[in-house]
Amino acid sequence: MLSLKESGMPEIMDNVHRYFATTVGLITTKGRSGQNIMAAEWTMHISYDPMLVAVFVHESPTYWNIKETRAFGVNIASDDQTDMVNIAGGYSGTEIAKLAIPGNFKTYLAKHIDVPMIKGCALNAECRVTAIEKIGDHIMVVGEAVSAKFDENKFPLIYTRGNYRKLSRSKIPSARKSVRVTPAQISQFEKMSAGQFVLKAAVALIRQDGKILLQKFDDSWVLPMVIVGKGANYEETLEKHLDSIGVSPSVGKIRGIKRMTLKAGKTELRANFIGFDCKLKSLESSDAKWFASLPGNVVLRTLLEKP
Ligand SMILES: Cc1cc2nc3c(=O)[nH]c(=O)nc-3n(C[C@H](O)[C@H](O)[C@H](O)COP(=O)(O)O)c2cc1C
Incomplete structure (x- = not known):
């Protein structure tokens, strides 16, 4: 040969x-x-x-x-x-x-x-x-x-x-999706990020009979999500969080990652959301409920877009 x-x-x-x-x-x-x-x-x-x-x-x-x-x-x-x-x-x-x-x-x-x-x-x-x-x-x-x-x-x-x-003098523009949010939403996310440079969250997508499960967060409803600390396992952190709000799920496959820059006025926050398709086992929660149609929340809509 x-x-x-x-x-x-x-x-x-x-x-x-x-x-x-x-x-x-x-x-x-x-x-x-x-x-x-x-x-x-x-x-x-x-x-x-x-x-x-x-x-x-x-x-x-x-x-x-x-x-x-x-x-x-x-x-x-x-x-x-x-x-x-x-x-x-x-x-x-x-x-x-x-x-x-x-x-x-x-x-x-x-x-x-x-x-x-x-x-x-x-x-x-x-x-x-x-x-x-x-x-x-x-x-x-x-x-x-x-x-x-x-x-x-x-x-x-x-x-x-x-x-x-030669290195180009121009930086590669960010591939993050720019998402306009309200000042109230960005301050909510800032609060959640607790000073993290990039907000990194695990998000649960739980659907049943054409409805989707949302979690109450201050005055709005968002997909059930939790900030994941550096080094912590995403799946485990999400499971614990869902359990703490009375949602017992089986966390399934990774649906995808959404990298966004949230913008409200001059305030910007980089945020990464890793979505998991979850199946519900039981629901005993006052913080989560089913929605047949989505509230007008652009972050929520972006998270639900096909990966
Ligand atoms: C662009 C370039 C990169 C080089 N990188 C290395 C290197 O990383 N390590 C190495 O041993 N030689 C490397 N060389 C080869 C040495 O620079 C070369 O053998 C040189 O004559 C050694 O110098 P000296 O014999 O005076 O010590 C490189 C050469 C060029 C042109």
Whole structure:
């Protein structure tokens, strides 16, 4: 049988790395291998506290300097620094003192480590090594950022499919459905969200004989719903809530998720509702009742739209 390569099909494993998108770190070091700079797309922030950055390198002057001094600079290239990236990534410190080539790298001295840093980057971090470990065919170097600064006006260069790209300056518009509600409704939802950044709720859809079960909430009627705390299980939380208002259901399949931005005047609240189709076992509630036609509640209508 022909291998993928022999059959003329693209060899997946040969190409898969090209389809990741990364930023590019200019890793600066100073040691017995001299002052050096290399390009490393595998440079990433991996912990908030302590603030850790990992770089994956191969055996080369950069690694030798890091192993010796246990310090390195991370300079995230901005999208006007492709020349620097090409030089830092195209030559080894064994071949040429890259930082000494005139007219390319503008450097400044790091404050906390003895390493040159690069001007004009999106971000600069001075790192002290906390771990070194061989991972696959590269060596993972983890450093704690002892100081870091960024330039709001610079955008990081993106590397993907073997090319350098610019990040678009425009944000992707939210895919949330915008839903106008009354000031009273939005304050109800705000109360429910109890300060959550995004209101996250589990909602029960319980229908019987052409009617739908709604729950009283302050002055209006809504689908039975409950705010779900971070990490809590949606199905269990909904079951408990329904039980607490005298509705005994069997919670069934997930019907879908509705992501909305609720708007009333200038007030906005992001809200995610995960709906469950539920079957009623028994109803002993003064807080819930059947409705044959829906009250004029736009959130309610949106929740009931087909997913
Ligand atoms: C865009 C780009 C990204 C690179 N990313 C990495 C990387 O993440 N890890 C790595 O070991 N080499 C990477 N390289 C290759 C090194 O930068 C290259 O081998 C360089 O010569 C090493 O420098 P040194 O030998 O002076 O230490 C990359 C090269 C380029 C052009």
